[in-house]
Amino acid sequence: MMKTSYCIGIMSGTSLDGVDLVYVRFGGTEKYDYKIIHSNTYSYSKQWILLLKSAFEKQPSELKELDKNYGVYIGNLVNDFILENKIKQVDLIASHGHTVFHKPEEGYTLQIGSGTEIAKITNSKVVFDFRTQDVNLGGQGAPLVPIGDVLLFAEFDYCLNLGGFANISFDEKDLRKAYDICPVNIVMNFYMNKIDQEFDDRGKLAKTGKIDKTLLKKLNSDFYYQLTHPKSLGFEFVKKNVIPLIDSYELELKDILRTFLEHVAFQVAQVISKEGKVLVTGGGAYNDFLIERIDQLTSVELVIPTAELLEFKEALIFALLGFLKVEGSNNCLKSVTGATKDHSTGVVIEA
Structure with a gap:
């Protein structure tokens, strides 16, 4: 038996069809037993679709503001999700963020959605920015799901x-x-x-x-x-x-x-x-x-x-990546990304 952990995983894909949220329990008789307890997709408003579609054209100062505003947006979505499903325990929130730039061959990648803002609004531990460390280690920063x-x-x-x-x-x-x-x-x-x-x-x-x-x-x-x-x-x-x-x-x-x-x-x-x-x-x-x-x-x-699994598999796995990061286990494989070593990626923000 391993200790049980209740996590929220968040995924926004490049197709902009919305933000996927799952509430999942890890642990039980087997180390990586999991159960999706609640799940939902929140569609983007037309305004958010336009903002995210044009994000790669923005200046650094505008991107910084968008990063913060998108983090606030995600934090509020999480609170709505918690309220709607009467969720009592959240050990951590793992957010992929929304990819604006991904050019690992040039040494950079950017996913917006400030983890600091999400932590502040939800009053929960947040793991985010899963790709940067891998790129810094010479990897592609993707894919992370494997x-x-x-x-x-x-x-x-x-x-x-x-x-x-x-x-x-x-x-x-x-x-x-x-x-x-x-x-x-x-x-x-x-x-x-x-x-x-x-x-x-x-x-x-x-x-x-x-x-x-x-x-x-x-x-x-x-x-x-x-x-x-x-x-x-x-x-x-x-x-x-x-x-x-x-x-x-x-x-x-x-x-x-x-x-x-x-x-x-x-x-x-x-x-x-x-x-x-x-x-x-x-x-x-x-x-x-x-x-x-x-x-x-x-x-x-x-x-x-x-x-449920078809639509929420990536959000489920980002919850797992956050869980592994907090446990101190490797959650990124060099055989997949080309990084110099297996490692535990993600930035942790305490509530």
């Missing part, structure tokens, strides 16, 4: 997340490997936003489109896919390499979606080429057509879990 895949989901051969970006985690020669595969919802949602839709529901619109083979070939030949892992992607890649390329073809929306969905399915299939069980999470798991194409291009068993 330690959770190792400790919580060991029965799967691959853990595939289809969010703003697709990322994968798996064991190779007794070492955990993980990396970003390609953009997913960050691109498809960008084009759906042009017709005032948040996303392509179940991939229905993409299914009516035609593949532009020349564009597909161009997308698949991007230099990123030639790189060996560890490697990771950020919005800058999409803005520079993907959107201008797609726009240069002047295709109908349905054909853009169909071509890009095929690109995603192809890139995922390159990675999960062996047989095995794949845990599929993230918003893209709801895209039936994307799942169908991945299934057709691979020989693996795709396992889509309960809606």
